[in-house]
Amino acid sequence: MNVAPFDRAARIGVVPVIAIPSADYAEPLADALLEGGLPIAEITFRTEAAAEAMARVSETRPDLLMGAGTVLSVDAVSSAVAAGATFGLAPGFDPEVVAAADAAGLPFAPGIMTPSDISLATARGCRLMKFFPAMAAGGPDMLKNISAPFLHLGLTFIPTGGVTQDNMHEWLSLPIIAAVGGTWIAKPADIEAGDWAGITARARHAVERVDEIRG
Template identity: 60%
Template sequence: MTTPFEIIRSIGVVPVIAIERKEDAVPLADALLEGGLPVAEITFRTAAAAEVIAAMHDKRPDLCVGAGTILDLSSLDAAIKAGSSYGLAPGFDGNIVAAAAKAKLPFAPGIMTPSDLSAAAAAGTKLAKFFPAGPAGGPSFLAAISAPFLHLGITFIPTGGVTEENLPDWLKVKSVVAVGGTWIARTEDIRNGQFAEITRRAKSAVAAVKRAREG
């Protein structure tokens, strides 16, 4: 059985999405699926997050939907109850990592420093979000801080400042398995019903990963 993180690894890019209305959940899922991008990270930055995840999980099971911005145990619980396939966070919280493990939810905590990585490694983390990827120092910085941990098998999804243009630079880093980006399905485009544009960006992002990996 393919795990959510194996799906993410195979695709190479995850749309990071802040969506405001449950009514937009299925149209958004359809736009991503039509664009060949069957994965989504719905962030708990809006009140609608759990309802959106539940709607996508129930109505579009072909979409591998997970929860992002898990900052507390209540959000983790809501994400699990909504049917999230996986979870991510911008930072490292040992209590959340432990609770996710107990619930058997694949979870990627956030890291930005070697100290964060040490804590994540001690907690058994195998996939971490590198955030904020651009402001923190870019691909060369991640390559440098992750080098001492490569033998532990820890891999990364850089998010924050990633674009389709710099995506190839991130994927050149040995420990990066995928990137996360907000450019594919922006909040304002969802609000305005620009789902055809989201499909176009999804197709373009998938093609960009393919070119980078073949290059």
């Protein structure tokens, strides 16, 4: 499977997780992120506008590395691919979804929260996983402990759920973290308000923070 998009995501270090209210916001949102030096977004299938928003970004803003989030079904995999998504993530592990993503050539990170989840995902060939809900599930210490028996497999993780500007350093200081995902950069209310300057500022600050943490 082509993992280049996740390699790029790891280099960037932070992935905005976005529940977009309307596809009409797709281009200005992409522009705000790009202006902030953050050329990546995970548009989640939590809204009906997701597929169209992804398609618009894919067509008009190719410089933005765009992924699909909350990919919960085989149909969602097909929708993500058709919309031009370059990677996908899910909050949990579903072997049928993993298989569908693999068959479609869509780099995919299933969600895990327990050692059993990790065992199931690794058995399906997954080496990058989403840790969700990251803070509610125990935070960095929990992930460090449950992943320890599997580290010889070269696993890495993207934690989301409760990750913020204030605690992202706790995650990015761990070598097992590829990138962090968070909603604070572009919340639905900010998008609906057209607060593009605010989104750009938060994107820029997040990028600067990653650079500070990683040195």
